[in-house]
Amino acid sequence: MAASKVLSGARVVLPTGIVPEGRVAVTGTRIAERADEGAETVDVTGHWLVPGFVDLHNHGGGGASFAGTAEEALTVVRAHRLHGTTTVVASTVTDDLDVLARQAGLLAELAEQGDIAGIHFEGPFISPCRKGAHSESLLRDPDPAQVRKLIEAARGRAKMVTLATELPGGVDSVRLLAEHGVIAAIGHTDATYEQTVAAIDAGATVATHLFNAMPQLGHRAPGPVAALLEDERVTVELINDGTHLHPASLQLAFHHAGAGRVAFITDAMDAAGSGDGRYLLGPLEVEVTEGVARLVEGGSIAGSTLTLDRAFRRAVTLDGLPVEDVVAALSVNPAKLLGVYDRVGSLEPGKDADLVLLDEEFGLKGVMRRGEWVVDPQLG
Numbered sequence: 001m002a003a004s005k006v007l008s009g010a011r012v013v014l015p016t017g018i019v020p021e022g023r024v025a026v027t028g029t030r031i032a033e034r035a036d037e038g039a040e041t042v043d044v045t046g047h048w049l050v051p052g053f054v055d056l057h058n059h060g061g062g063g064a065s066f067a068g069t070a071e072e073a074l075t076v077v078r079a080h081r082l083h084g085t086t087t088v089v090a091s092t093v094t095d096d097l098d099v100l101a102r103q104a105g106l107l108a109e110l111a112e113q114g115d116i117a118g119i120h121f122e123g124p125f126i127s128p129c130r131k132g133a134h135s136e137s138l139l140r141d142p143d144p145a146q147v148r149k150l151i152e153a154a155r156g157r158a159k160m161v162t163l164a165t166e167l168p169g170g171v172d173s174v175r176l177l178a179e180h181g182v183i184a185a186i187g188h189t190d191a192t193y194e195q196t197v198a199a200i201d202a203g204a205t206v207a208t209h210l211f212n213a214m215p216q217l218g219h220r221a222p223g224p225v226a227a228l229l230e231d232e233r234v235t236v237e238l239i240n241d242g243t244h245l246h247p248a249s250l251q252l253a254f255h256h257a258g259a260g261r262v263a264f265i266t267d268a269m270d271a272a273g274s275g276d277g278r279y280l281l282g283p284l285e286v287e288v289t290e291g292v293a294r295l296v297e298g299g300s301i302a303g304s305t306l307t308l309d310r311a312f313r314r315a316v317t318l319d320g321l322p323v324e325d326v327v328a329a330l331s332v333n334p335a336k337l338l339g340v341y342d343r344v345g346s347l348e349p350g351k352d353a354d355l356v357l358l359d360e361e362f363g364l365k366g367v368m369r370r371g372e373w374v375v376d377p378q379l380g
């Protein structure tokens with residue numbers, strides 16, 4: 001059982017605004033209304049306290065991926081916790097359906113234990129024209145019967161499926177997902193504007209890494225980007241690593257969708273929190289050079305090596321976004337989307353004591369998950 005603590009003196013970012021010299025009381029695993037008598041006081045003056053980050057889209061890190069054994073999956077979870085991600089959805093990449101179903105069973109167990117927040121299937125129901133780092137030979141049209149089999153294999157732990165909704169069976173699959181409470185995410189798609197609108201009307205609510213792996217905005221063909229940005233029902237994922245998006249594209253999306261409809265994701269692969277070298281993304285070989293991951297064959301960008309602490313820092317210091325908006329994009333919005341905002345996503349009493357301590361330059365100083373320091377700031 002974690003001891004009671006009071007973190008005192010930091011700028012605390014709450015959904016209602018920033019408290020300049022705030023206090024956060026932690027009792028056991030939860031945030032408390034007030035401190036227990038005799039609670040240890042930790043002086044965090046000069047720091048920022050923000051909620052733990054929630055990553056909707058993450059394939060790997062720490063040299064391991066969610067496509068391997070349970071132990072490897074836990075390596076990924078731990079690697080990202082060291083960077084402030086206290087809630088993570090495990091993303092798979094395109095593979096044989098039987099392989100994915102087996103992997104779903106393994107990941108469902110980790111979700112039942114509370115190690116991950118659920119499963120995101122990225123592929124195989126995506127467009128060969130926009131395959132990115134997915135194996136073309138394993139791609140298939142989104143047949144609702146097969147989509148159903150996959151989410152059943154996840155035993156209620158499937159949170160999201162990315163699909164190219166313009167393919168035959170696409171819109172029916174969106175309906176099926178929506179009926180089962182699984183997020184239908186539009187991505188790796190070659191859809192037109194009109195086809196994207198139809199998919200949103202059928203129940204799709206997320207744009208998988210907006211701008212990446214989809215047609216770009218055209219003067220007479222606005223494509224999926226315009227449809228996804230303009231619709232109030234859609235949350236757009238953005239990979240803010242400086243490689244996947246030009247800073248101006250990020251600004252455009254952020255300002256058009258508004259801070260309430262953006263989720264910063266990592267789309268991380270094995271090299272996140274690890275280093276340059278040769279890795280695998282599903283069945284494909286990837287070379288990571290200076291933090292940029294590319295397929296050995298063809299050179300497509302193959303996921304990122306981003307961690308969410310870096311995404312936070314970039315968003316505030318380089319993109320100039322308000323801290324509250326960045327907290328919304330990293331914690332509040334993804335937690336709401338996943339249906340776990342009653343437990344995580346903000347620093348409110350009763351919620352899990354998942355929090356990140358940042359210094360004045362927004363460098364990561366401490367990470368607490370469920371009342372225990374994962375990264376101890378060593379402040380006494």
Ligand SMILES: [Zn+2]
Nearest residue numbers: 057091122267
């Ligand atoms: Zn991905």
